Amino acid sequence: MEPRESWAALAAGGVAGVCVDLILFPLDTVKTRLQSPQGFRKAGGFRGIYAGVPSTAVGSFPNAAAFFITYENVKSVLHPGSTSYLAPATHMVAASLGEVVACLIRVPSEVVKQRAQVSPSSSTLRILSHTLYHEGIQGLYRGYKSTVLREIPFSLVQFPLWESLKDLWSWKQGHVVDSWQSAVCGAFAGGFAAAVTTPLDVAKTRIMLAKAGSSNASGNVLAALGGIWRTQGLSG
Numbered sequence: 001m002e003p004r005e006s007w008a009a010l011a012a013g014g015v016a017g018v019c020v021d022l023i024l025f026p027l028d029t030v031k032t033r034l035q036s037p038q039g040f041r042k043a044g045g046f047r048g049i050y051a052g053v054p055s056t057a058v059g060s061f062p063n064a065a066a067f068f069i070t071y072e073n074v075k076s077v078l079h080p081g082s083t084s085y086l087a088p089a090t091h092m093v094a095a096s097l098g099e100v101v102a103c104l105i106r107v108p109s110e111v112v113k114q115r116a117q118v119s120p121s122s123s124t125l126r127i128l129s130h131t132l133y134h135e136g137i138q139g140l141y142r143g144y145k146s147t148v149l150r151e152i153p154f155s156l157v158q159f160p161l162w163e164s165l166k167d168l169w170s171w172k173q174g175h176v177v178d179s180w181q182s183a184v185c186g187a188f189a190g191g192f193a194a195a196v197t198t199p200l201d202v203a204k205t206r207i208m209l210a211k212a213g214s215s216n217a218s219g220n221v222l223a224a225l226g227g228i229w230r231t232q233g234l235s236g
Contacts, residue, residue: 017064021056025049032117035205048120052113055124059109067102071095071159088160095155103147108140110147111208118209135212143208146221150200158193162186202228 021028026049033043044051074094115127122130131139165185169177177185194201203224210216216224 011065012068015061017067018057018060021060021064022053025053025056029117032114032205035202036118036209037206038118043118044120051120052116052124052127055109055113055116055128059105059113063102063105063109066105067098070101071098074098088164091160091163092156095159096152099151099155100148103144103151106151107144107147111140111142114205114208139212142210142217142219143204145219146200146204146207146224149221150197150204153200154193154197157196158189161192162189165189199225 029044029049029051030040030046033040033045036043071094074097075090078090078093112124112128112131115131116122116124119127135142162185165188166177166182169181169185200221203221206216206224206228207219207221216227
């Protein structure tokens, strides 16, 4: 990939990430409170649905930019000479590596954001200070493994499906898809991927919100899923 194309991917990915995260933030807050161990009402209900938005505003651009520049560069390295049936594998590898890199930025932002979402009376800065004081830098990276374990399957489903839908639509109409058509393909692919990976997302949330010293605070995804299954069953 040419330097100019890399900068374009970085800027486009960053701007797109910020727009999506800020527009959908209220829904993300509702989701976090539904997944929290104390329950939706005790976590704040519909009150203060923009709690934690400063963390997202700060972390969203570098997070999305890191993902897309990694994704596009890896794809450009792997794609030359690849046959069409290997294209999905190329997208999977590129997306997985993109998530590993992006999560280095995403996880600290996500930890602070989710804790603010279930504590709407506390400011983002106060929660950041509290986490650093009591848990150190490790506290900001609690849930890194669970986030990667959630994001990689998400990307393995979303991006190959998105690329395949765009290719199919382009073939059907005889020219490259327009922006709105790409967005429709992305919405379908993202929705399907989110539905498939919801259990892992719940485990990630429980780990990030767990009190220091508790069993979930260890970051064991299987233990978190097992605890949810025992206490709440499949609906949890």
